[in-house]
Amino acid sequence: MDDNASNDESCNIDWDTDDEREIENLVPSSSSIFPVPNGDVNAGSGEGCSSAVSTKVRLIYDMKFPEDLVLKAIEQHGEEDPFESILNTVLSLQAIQSSPEQQQCGNSGRCSSGYDDDFLDDLSDSDSWCGSNMANTTCTSKVEDKRLLALMNMDFSVAEASIAIDRCGPEASIAELTDFITAAQMAKADEVFFKDPPDESKSKHSEKKRKLYELEMLKKRKNGAHLAEDKETIRFPKPMVGFGAPTEVGSLVLHRNLPEEATGPPYFYYENVALAPKGVWDTISSFLYDVQPEFVDSKFFSAAARKRGYVHNLPIDKRSPLLPLPPKTIHDALPMTRRWWPSWDTRTKLNCLQTCIASATLTNRIRKALEGYENDPPMNVQKFVIDECKKWNLVWVGRNKVAPLECDEVEMLLGFPKNHTRGGGISRTDRYKSLGNSFQVDTVAYHLSVLRDIFPGGINLLSLFSGIGGAEVALHRLGIRLKNVVSVEISEANQNVVRSWWEQTNQKGNLIHIADVQKLNGDKLEEFMASFGGFDLVVGGSPCNNLAGSNRHHRDGLEGEHSSLFYDYFRILDLVKGMMRGQQQSRV
DNA sequence: AAAAAGATGAGGGCGGTT
């Protein structure tokens, strides 16, 4: 939706309606503080405003990239591709080239065509992973590349990024750099859409809270509708970027005051759908120590939208994005669709990846509806097709031919390795279901990235509602060693996925599976903690069935049959918290 | 028996206009 407007060179499209607001926010206008490289930016008149030739010249001479990389990148793209996306590819290629180990199938292109068998290499052998140790000065040039790459992907202009790196020096972190640019761009002091909760007295002890627990349940049950008139403000940061996503620049928040009761150990990270029925997030927040949720749309991390809320007690400065950066437009993520994409389909991002896909009869209906027109079909046909494409996330795979995403494409869009859910006896239908219920890995990894410096030796992880292991994959890809993982997951198929991933990535730690979250009691936890000393992180996204808008039948809220398992997340987290506290005290 | 396809809206945010 937004990213591809980042290039002022895109001469044609005039974004008529919806997204002007966001674009204004997201894209630092190139006419801002920073000088624009070359004067060609607003040449925009008619066709071919960025020819491959001029792009090549700029990349090779102005920006001093190796010619072979530039040619390779242009080859991957079409001639009419915007400068920015070709640049992105060049940077990716460079990053890949300068990185000793295999990266996930590159940034753009090739993803859907070729499998990358070595992708599952172990990234946790720290010395092979530059990013796992940012302080390490031996690989500054690589770090610099990555920083530039990261900033580019945040929609900063090349000029802004390089000036920032120049000024802040080779040691500066991404956060510092973005901070610098943000400060430079300032002028707007309206970025405080995220206020810290006031520190006034609140129910202090989890003792009390536990007692309130059942009471609260009953209250909710009875009040239901009454709650709606709660004057509790519905906080919905406009662009849904939480404390700042890599693409959102004007609003990076680097500090917050957590309620004292919320601070670790352990660190915790909770996730669920952002658009839950009214009052749900207030309840979740009140149980999770009054930490305010951070609402983020994964469209800032990926080519598909995914609006989710995250409640956690992690630090929020020093975040860094997962590398390699994933493709962030449909075109880059699914290059094969470019050829067939009609101009009247203006989508650049996919909608939320859900658990079901369109059937063949629907795509067939669409094909028939489109046949017989020389040029663009009439408006009513266009509307029908676009509506269905948006509803089912269809992409163009041929003339008049649309298709649902393949499983491996969904895996890629969500940040999982290709074939993550393939084989082992799982059906295609179930793959879509498991994937649709999962994390977006890049988004979660961005939040969890701060753990890398805190736990250089690795972590012990309690993963509730693990699903296909989104948190595990995120941590692993961040280069955070997984020492002991207790994974709670009811679905056997999902357990197999995680187990199989665990083995294929040559994990050195221990993986323990538990089926039922309700049977995980204090005794079991004691056992685990006695054997390896406690949990550093408790993650979980509890069932959204009864919260999600797609559910026609049982959208019953947090008290629904499945979604009420949230209370088990709280119960277990609170148990661990208490035990960790005791552990800490006895040590003193 | 298992997998795939088909049928099934309400709820709520948001921008725009009265």
Place this chain on the structure above:
DNA sequence: AACCGCCCTCATCTTTTT
């Protein structure tokens, strides 16, 4: 404030096909 129109949503149940 209130209203309208547009848009999107980690799905479930039943039927058909494999």
